[in-house]
Amino acid sequence: MAKRLPPLNPLRAFEATARHASLTKAAAELNVTHGAVSHQIKALEQSLGVKLLERAGQRVRLTPHGAELLPAVSTAFDGIAAATQRMTRPASAGKLSISCVPALLLLWMAPRLGSFTAQYPDIQLTLLPSNDARDIRAPHIDVCVHYGDGSWSDCWMRKWSGLELFPVVSPTLINNRPIRTVRDLADHVFLHGDDGREWHTWLAAADALDLERGRRHHLGDARVAIEAAVHGHGVALGDTVTASGLLARGLLVAPFSLSVPAVDDFYVVCRNEMKSAPIVQLFIDWLFAEKEQADSRADAPVAGRIGSRRKRPALRVIGARTGA
Template identity: 35%
Template sequence: MARRIPPMNPLRVFEVVARTQNLTLAAQELHVSQSAVSRQIAVIEGYLGVELFRRERHGVTLTRAGQAYAEEVVPAFDAIANATARLLRSTSQGALRVRTYTTFAAKWLIPRLPDFQAQYPSIEVRIDNAIPDVDFDRDPADVAIQYGDGRWPRVSAELLFHDEIEPVCTPAYLRAHRAPRGKLEPLLRHRLLVSHYRRTDWDDWLAFSGLSEIVQGTERMSFGSSVLTWQAALDGLGIAIGQTAMLKAEFDDGRLVRPFARPLTRDKGHYLVRPTVQRESRKVAMFRDWLLETVAREKADALEP
């Protein structure tokens, strides 16, 4: 049997009048006129078929039936209000929870976080590292940064930058393994360093560059993450595929070089991901704006001669 629940707007008006015992105060709390309050009371009394208030010259008072009803309805609205407050506090207060990959966190986000903290010292940032795509209903995250084509269900995705890849190695490795007169193809005949989660990067770049045949029989050494793969390149173990945006510091200080200078830009990229339905808290808005401004500034700086 279906439960009978009165129309919610008249019920809400009854709760406020019963709690305040005053039509004027109830109208002020509800931001409506006193006559509108009276009409809603008449609606719920008509629905229930019970007189809930006595109309007197100096206002209204609860009938015995109205008092009994109010003793259960008012606490129910209190419970709803408290539950709503707790829910909103959990999403708008506390640390900003950012979910992303270890590589993005270590090589892009964390080096730039001091700038965010300088601008917004009151916002604590907590970074959670995970590989699977975010599920905001399951995962404790306010925002996520993830790799893909930007088409994920039930989320809003904003592109930060496309994935750009090309081989990288140390200057010493380049000097030791390139052929006389600067020919670079011999670099590909020694050892290719491969990231487990980006296993196709080498083959994609080689096909793009028309160099696939050169690596037939070349040794490949695999690592559990891109961070470890690039560390192996820094230690001179071989030549790796670099993600351009992640290795800015290494390029700037000369620890890694891009000998072929032939980047492959993919359709996929890194996206800022938020729930489609989200009460936009200040901390999320500040982080989003800072992130997009940082990306835009670095793109502009890269275009300068």
């Protein structure tokens, strides 16, 4: 059975009057007469059988019944306005705000901005380096590309990519201080982009947990750790998504043939109501298409990159002589 709702126009008159605390200002906003607004409110009060507003000099104020009704009415009108705006938002023009993991934004997305601009020259992007879960519900952010376990609630999400982790180091550093076996890592500084869990996972797979007691720096996020590695300040953990470009350009090398799954994955996340916006769907489709193209180009191994993951490999320097 359909729920009986009050007429729309009296609700609009009530909401505008309560918001302005003035019949005159409400009439001006709705482009009707003062008397018309008063009439609509009286009709709503008669329909509900309660008093919603009372006069206080030149102003009006909510009764307890009015105070109870106003939040629901305001929320409903805000939702209708937002949905209408999304439906009329152009698919290939306008502004789009993206929150993205800093390392992914700097090392993967930024180099591909030319591709997006070439396809959609009339879309203006605002890119925010962040992995803050609060961004998912922030009204000024349209889409998030975040790193996590996918446990965000009451939102739309889709896994964008898993990733494998492996040590990376600058060619200059490894030439000056060779890494021939995993034990040689003891002579280097460990660069952490997280709380230490990722290096712990890799060292456990390498049977070298005792090396955790070595020198180390905690740098806050993967982007800073990778940048420090590029400058020769230690050994960081790269991943199969963000480090591929640096490996291909020779700015980093991966000395071992061991990689391990990352603790979490990359997800595309947005508020449920944003998923239906055409411009948002366009960006999401582009993001997945670019990832598919990048994966197809990565089929051929890059020098110094992990070829495959093994459970308990014999760690060696890639390119080093064997059987000596």
